[in-house]
Amino acid sequence: MTNGWNDIEHADVVLVMGSNPAENHPISFKYVTKAQEKGGKLVVVDPRVTRSASLADFYAPIRPGSDIAFLCGVINYLLQNDKIQREYVVEYTNASYLIDPAFGFNDGVFSGYDAGKKEYNKATWKYQLDSKGIPMQDPSLQNPNCVYQLMKRHFSRYTPERVSVITGCPIETWQKVVDMIASTHRPDRVMTIMYAMGITQHTVGTQNIRCFGIIQLLLGNIGLAGGGIQALRGESNVQGSTDYALLWHI
16 A cells, blocks of 8 residues: 655645654655645645644644544545445455345444453454355445445444534534545546554554545555555655565564
8 A cells, every 4th residue: 555755746635644744754745745736735634733734735623533533534425425436446345245244333342242351253244155155245335234335334423513523623624625535536536645653653543544545445546646545654664664574573
């Protein structure tokens, strides 16, 4: 998912969350300004008005730690309004795969939870398989047990009103950001996301990153110039070394 920094200049939308590249990763930001010179839009979502925010085409303030609610609202909007790159979603993600009918999510807990052991039995989380052991699919994305429909139900609670209450971001401001993000579901537009420790160092840091992945997969912003996700690190080779398992101790 990690693209090279010089790829950023090809983005139509650059979403910055949990990072301040203008100040902390200035070489990467050089390519953000190049994207802006070509008509690309920089969107910064951050509790602080950072140097990156001061240079943004649009800035959205949120409460510290509420990034995940903001992103879940984005996912809900994309799913409810069919703002997805459908061909990519059907052909290159598991959205069409059918999940065991016994899988469920109620009162904040997934099926198979053992309260005594405080762990999950994931037996109901598996795919439905055909006679050859191959996962069953529904390319129409209409089957209630397909990943797409399960996601649609899961994220439906994150309405604009709920997101605004949790994040403190005005609905009209949040909607402006969502509209800019959703505009890249078209094949001729692409978005990249730039994040750093402001996204990862939370109790829900892993889920924050998964939200980024879900958004980019729904929009089809993978494998395209100006797409992907930029993980900004203290050393320029850290993320790539991790992605490609090149570190000596792994």
